[in-house]
Amino acid sequence: MQHFVDAMPLPAVVIGTDERVSAVNRQAAQLFGSGILGRHYITSFRQPTLLDAIDQIMTDGAARRARYLSTEARRDKTWLVHLARIETDGSVLMTFEDLTATEEAGAMRRDFVANVSHELRTPLTALIGFIETLRGAAKNDPAAQARFLEIMECEAARMNRLVEDLMSLNRVEATERMRPSEIVDLAGVVRSVANALEPLAKERGMTVVRDTFDEAVKIPGDADQLAQVFTNLIENALKYSGQGQTVSLRLERVDNHPMTRGPAAVVSVSDTGAGFDPALIPRLTERFYRVDSHRSRELGGTGLGLAIVKHIVNRHRGRLRIESTPGQGAVFTVILPAEIAQ
Incomplete structure (x- = not known):
């Protein structure tokens, strides 16, 4: 079993039928520490979602997935844990897939959309407000119309600059590796x-x-x-x-x-x-x-x-x-x- 686990490219842990860790490879030892070997799985992992998945697979044998969170050099890391039962002896094999880069990319996309929306919302709100004012209270006030139109021009120019910079950033990122x-x-x-x-x-x-x-x-x-x-x-x-x-x-x-x-x-x-x-x-x-x-x-x-x-x-x-x-x-x-x- 140890030779089999050592050959795996991902961090891998085997939990025996006695509910203790019976084998770990080098990558898993770096993640959890070498002292994990021989310990009960409850004291080794301590995260409810992963512990629940281990309990369930030991009960019904059905393969499962769970998430495991860790910290490395002050950086939060996210792992997708694949759990499967080894039919020959009933032990459970867990492999840990690093999803940190994918999670960070998703967070960056969400932040980017939120920031763009925020940057556009302010000038758009101002433009809508001024248009309503020009149609109503300032409908027959040339001085107010001139003042509002000047502000509207500034806000429209600001949105235009933002769009141009976004397009420029997109072009630059597309050619960054060239x-x-x-x-x-x-x-x-x-x-x-x-x-x-x-x-x-x-x-x-x-x-x-x-x-x-x-x-x-x-x-x-x-x-x-x-x-x-x-x-x-x-x-x-x-x-x-x-x-x-x-x-x-x-x-x-x-x-x-x-x-x-x-x-x-x-x-x-x-x-x-x-x-x-x-x-x-x-x-x-x-x-x-x-x-x-x-x-x-x-x-x-x-x-x-x-x-x-x-x-x-x-x-x-x-x-x-x-x-x-x-x-x-x-x-x-x-x-x-x-x-x-x-």
């Missing part, structure tokens, strides 16, 4: 983005300082997606830093960067704004996560920008590093593998 093969000039891409955002900087009375963007830096990449990365990062720095602040752009080429284990192009976008608590950094690239939700919505943010940045950087086999100190601004650094200069 490494770009074209060679692009990263310095030229960042210069073009900075030039395009110059009017926004002037509007906010801000200064954009560019350092070392004169020489071409060739890397394998998708020019459009890289432009999207730096548009998001520079636009965020301009929007959230406040009037009169400075945004600095720097590009350097590193012959052997530890994060890419080879030559890399490193672009940093730093600002002199309010910054944020470093404890928030791990969550910044989550979909719809915002440090300041109210301010982000006021400035037209959808909460998807940094999630898009993360997926594009992943597609380019790069790294995104974020640093910030409250009151001292933030630095977003993109590290991308670079071609060796010829």
Whole structure:
């Protein structure tokens, strides 16, 4: 029996007719501990749904399934337990199938739908309310009509930005496993983005300082997606830093960067704004996560920008590093593998 259990690819446990664990393989010993062997199954598993399934199969012999929950390295894990009776001696074989990834993917889908619904509900509710007002109380009030129509335009634009970002995120995720093969000039891409955002900087009375963007830096990449990365990062720095602040752009080429284990192009976008608590950094690239939700919505943010940045950087086999100190601004650094200069 032990040889049979050892040959199984999944964690496997055998409970004998004396209701004690008679065999476990290496995977099951890692899950439950080696001391499980010889113990009564009630003291070994301690979860009612699984214990009930074991009781029932010992009574009627019919194969069953049950769930078992565990924790590994502070991560909740879900197992589907397959129970079957071994007819030769009446013992029960349990195999544990890891469903954690499937459960997490389902939770992510549910959260995503809930977040999208929440983001769309607010502008839709506002639009419906204003339409009712325009048909009723403000029907003959040109001043109110102009004011409401302006707000409606803003809310419609916000929904449009959200839909565009969702479509962009979908496209990026669809190509994330396809490494770009074209060679692009990263310095030229960042210069073009900075030039395009110059009017926004002037509007906010801000200064954009560019350092070392004169020489071409060739890397394998998708020019459009890289432009999207730096548009998001520079636009965020301009929007959230406040009037009169400075945004600095720097590009350097590193012959052997530890994060890419080879030559890399490193672009940093730093600002002199309010910054944020470093404890928030791990969550910044989550979909719809915002440090300041109210301010982000006021400035037209959808909460998807940094999630898009993360997926594009992943597609380019790069790294995104974020640093910030409250009151001292933030630095977003993109590290991308670079071609060796010829």
